[in-house]
């Protein structure tokens with residue numbers, strides 16, 4: 217049986233007729249940039265994610281750049297981030313002319329290590345930090361991060377590109393964040409029909425600033441208080457996303473079912489480590505995350521999966537510090553846990569609507585490869 221790593225059509229085909237009807241209206245009303253559907257999406261994001269203010273934008277990378285700019289990040293600042301994340305997190309800091317400070321991950325929850333973070337703060341006194349909620353859950357130290365940053369005056373941005381619908385102690389993970397972001401890249405848990413993103417803010421003043429930054433720094437028609445960007449959303453994308461966001465609970469429950477199924481089925485497999493959310497976190501099933509033992513060549517495992525028709529991912533195969541543009545970044549400590557994880561990271565197929573037969577085909581292929 218062939219199993220794709222991801223199959224977005226399982227979800228999108230069930231929305232097709234409603235979305236096409238909406239798109240027809242958007243077309244007739246020329247809601248191409250902004251419009252009522254974008255406003256409705258922003259409202260839905262606030263209630264779904266438990267955030268105070270929400271501003272739709274063009275993609276998750278813009279959301280990071282603009283969110284950091286709204287927090288005052290600029291040339292000469294130091295900004296901490298995990299050494300393992302998607303490159304956009306690094307890129308956003310670099311685009312603003314700030315110096316990235318790379319911090320190791322916690323080997324158990326795979327998020328930025330809080331103990332390394334506090335030690336790095338003592339050494340480098342960074343101005344800001346980006347906490348990335350990776351893989352469908354968040355740091356077990358989420359509350360300590362917020363408290364520490366508030367006490368030290370470190371402005372904290374939470375990159376929520378991978379945590380849509382995640383709950384911590386029963387509350388949406390971004391509730392209580394100062395500035396948060398998300399990505400609506402189509403392959404995300406709640407994805408768009410083209411690139412998209414959103415920025416979340418704790419209060420109205422910051423919301424106003426972010427809206428202005430997303431719209432050329434504009435204060436009034438042809439008046440500009442600051443240099444901003446063009447990062448806006450239009451009605452076609454908002455119409456699509458409104459249908460998606462309305463189905464968040466159903467999407468997350470289905471993906472969580474698959475993530476939990478893998479953990480049960482693969483428990484005890486030789487040469488395999490299985491990861492999952494910390495206690496108190498309800499994951500969104502963004503990824504099924506594993507590493508293979510140091511003695512196993514992960515590339516030979518992926519070759520064999522491919523030969524068996526099983527899709528796979530390697531999120532992430534390399535750390536930030538190994539990328540050539542990161543040569544000038546501050547690297548705190550040995551960064552050993554992030555390097556070790558990336559060398560052996562492996563993901564199995566996981567998407568909305570994946571069947572039990574597909575899960576079993578994927579899991580049994582991996583067991584066969586690892587255990588012979």
Ligand SMILES: Cc1ncc(COP(=O)(O)O)c(C=O)c1O
Nearest residue numbers: 275276277302304377399400401
């Ligand atoms: C953790 C993280 N941050 C930022 C981004 C950037 O989002 P986008 O691709 O929408 O620019 C992504 C994903 O694509 C991501 O996974």
